[in-house]
Amino acid sequence: MRNYDLDFLKHFSMVIGFLAVVTLALLVLANHLNGVIPPEVSPTAARATQARIAPAGEVYAGATGAAAQAAAKAAATAAAAAQVAYDGTLDGSVIFNNLCTGCHTSGVGNAPTMDKAHWAARIAQGTETLYTHAIEGYTGPDGGIMPPKGGNPALTDEQVKATVDWILANLE
Template structure:
């Protein structure tokens, strides 16, 4: 029985050694193929990389720098005005009826004054229109509720907020 066990162990060891060599050969072959394959770069990943390692600011020097600075300022202004709601129009009625204002001020939600003489009209008489414009622009927390800055739409300009408040006060007098 001892010779048969030794013969089995010898053959079994040879099979294990052969399988080990096949495994090492396959690993080396896969590594070789992986080195030959060119993977396409993901444009989104490239952009994220450039954003991370790009310069934080810009240096403007001399006459060329002044021109570049003016162009950058003009581009920044154009980008800001492109995001202004209602395309920058200052029609108080349009902004009130289509913007965030009508949701609260029509029904008096959260203590918002309605468009009548007891609501916004009384506040305009007591505080003045300039104070209402200031509170509408910066936001206000009163005892009855909270008015978010610019009615919850920070993209509205100060001129648009002023037009809306003036429209609301005019409506309270009708």
């Protein structure tokens, strides 16, 4: 007499074991494929990478280079003029609070803070000199650095002058 239950359990156990081995093999294959296939690069990350590795400058040589340099400068000037900062406001407090406050309230980069003692020698040079330094940039004898237009080339000269006037009127 044959024991059919024992045969069934033996075959069923072999099927379950085979399925477990197949499952493990599929898990290992999926893990391997996940490591081999490169992830997709988002368009935002690709643009950020391109901006980060873009050349810092260009080389112009000879007469054609001079023409190309002049054209590039004109294009940069036109692009900067098309993007007026802070909607073209001439309210010095708006520009100061959005741009200048980072350096001129904490003294970063030896920037003069908003008290008259730090500005006395600068004021003695005259407002035209202050305008020129604010517009064109300046490195002081103490190593203090004023970037051109406070680091925002989209500012117009009038906006910079309005901000300098506001700073001078609001010194403590």
